[in-house]
Amino acid sequence: MEAIEELQTLLKKLPGMGGKSAARLSYHLIKTDESYNRALGEAIATIKEKIHPCPICGCYTEHDICTYCSDPSRDRTLLCVVEEPQDVLSIASSESYNGLFHVLGGAIDPLGGVGPDSLTFPELCRRVDEGSFREVIIATNPTEEGDTTALYIRHLLQDKDITLTRLASGLPIGGDLGYADKLTLSRSLRGRIRI
Amino acid sequence: MEAIEELQTLLKKLPGMGGKSAARLSYHLIKTDESYNRALGEAIATIKEKIHPCPICGCYTEHDICTYCSDPSRDRTLLCVVEEPQDVLSIASSESYNGLFHVLGGAIDPLGGVGPDSLTFPELCRRVDEGSFREVIIATNPTEEGDTTALYIRHLLQDKDITLTRLASGLPIGGDLGYADKLTLSRSLRGRIRI
Numbered sequence: 001m002e003a004i005e006e007l008q009t010l011l012k013k014l015p016g017m018g019g020k021s022a023a024r025l026s027y028h029l030i031k032t033d034e035s036y037n038r039a040l041g042e043a044i045a046t047i048k049e050k051i052h053p054c055p056i057c058g059c060y061t062e063h064d065i066c067t068y069c070s071d072p073s074r075d076r077t078l079l080c081v082v083e084e085p086q087d088v089l090s091i092a093s094s095e096s097y098n099g100l101f102h103v104l105g106g107a108i109d110p111l112g113g114v115g116p117d118s119l120t121f122p123e124l125c126r127r128v129d130e131g132s133f134r135e136v137i138i139a140t141n142p143t144e145e146g147d148t149t150a151l152y153i154r155h156l157l158q159d160k161d162i163t164l165t166r167l168a169s170g171l172p173i174g175g176d177l178g179y180a181d182k183l184t185l186s187r188s189l190r191g192r193i194r195i
Numbered sequence: 196m197e198a199i200e201e202l203q204t205l206l207k208k209l210p211g212m213g214g215k216s217a218a219r220l221s222y223h224l225i226k227t228d229e230s231y232n233r234a235l236g237e238a239i240a241t242i243k244e245k246i247h248p249c250p251i252c253g254c255y256t257e258h259d260i261c262t263y264c265s266d267p268s269r270d271r272t273l274l275c276v277v278e279e280p281q282d283v284l285s286i287a288s289s290e291s292y293n294g295l296f297h298v299l300g301g302a303i304d305p306l307g308g309v310g311p312d313s314l315t316f317p318e319l320c321r322r323v324d325e326g327s328f329r330e331v332i333i334a335t336n337p338t339e340e341g342d343t344t345a346l347y348i349r350h351l352l353q354d355k356d357i358t359l360t361r362l363a364s365g366l367p368i369g370g371d372l373g374y375a376d377k378l379t380l381s382r383s384l385r386g387r388i389r390i
Binding site: 002003004006007010011013014015016021023024025026027028029030034036037038039040041042043044045046047048049050051060061062067084085086089 | 198201206208209211220221224225229233235237240241243244245255256281
């Protein structure tokens with residue numbers, strides 16, 4: 001197989017990459033700077049050996065303990081529970097949260113074969129028992145699986161002496177009422193706030 | 196800089212790759228098979244050293260001479276002139292052409308700083324003089340630059356004993372009259388054929 005075809009075959013396996021995009025990208029890489037190609041190739045080839053889950057919260061890190069868990073300036077009375085490691089970055093980059101994180105590793109999805117046993121609920125309970133948290137914010141996705149997972153966490157933690165909260169659902173900022181789906185509108189009505 | 200951020204910064208430099216796409220892709224690479232990452236990384240890092248332009252036609256190849264120029268079953272009386280190396284693959288994969296190719300390296304674009312001097316017109320004239328071509332098919336893009344380039348080639352080759360043709364412009368197959376732009380419609384009217 002020619003080198004270009006091999007590169008295109010590999011690129012086509014990336015999510016959202018069709019045949020035309022892979023072709024365009026491969027010709028871009030042939031025209032671009034060689035040192036960039038080497039840096040990108042090296043970064044892709046070695047990402048999995050550099051990155052591992054933080055043993056405390058489960059988010060991706062290069063260090064023994066992740067930057068969030070080891071940062072003494074973060075509020076250790078707040079715990080935000082998310083589904084995936086990338087959700088940590090989304091919430092951290094909103095710059096509205098300064099507490100700790102807990103990554104479940106997914107959401108309960110019986111049809112998809114994900115039961116509570118495959119998620120990090122025991123670690124969550126242990127952290128709540130051993131830590132000094134006063135509030136646990138459930139930041140699972142506003143989907144059926146995320147809702148089920150949130151209910152399960154409420155069931156697990158309801159006897160502990162902590163406040164349980166969930167991220168607000170409603171209209172996205174910059175959105176348009178005309179484009180909002182019925183469920184989002186109904187949630188934003190139920191969750192309406194006094195101004 | 197953390198490895199994930201570094202990977203995302205590099206991915207973001209790819210054409211059509213925004214911040215969100217780069218983030219999604221980097222997390223996909225962390226979850227995917229390590230041997231795939233190594234293969235893709237290696238393919239990206241080494242593509243430029245494996246690939247070079249064919250010294251005869253200018254399309255990309257790994258060999259001394261490209262597969263088209265060295266294929267004895269191709270029709271050596273037909274020459275198709277294209278702008279970029281990737282255009283060779285597009286035309287070859289249409290399976291409607293069995294002749295040779297010539298890559299110009301771009302199209303004449305005075306505003307973009309591309310004059311005739313930076314394209315491979317001398318090589319084209321030499322090949323036409325020394326070869327046994329009976330037809331030269333101009334397959335530049337149906338754009339202003341492509342049209343200018345086609346006119347320039349006509350000017351260069353008009354005194355030679357060859358037929359000069361240009362790819363037909365018109366409605367794309369599967370297209371819809373209602374969505375066709377005025378220029379395409381006008382071209383497909385001017386180029387109408389008897390049925």
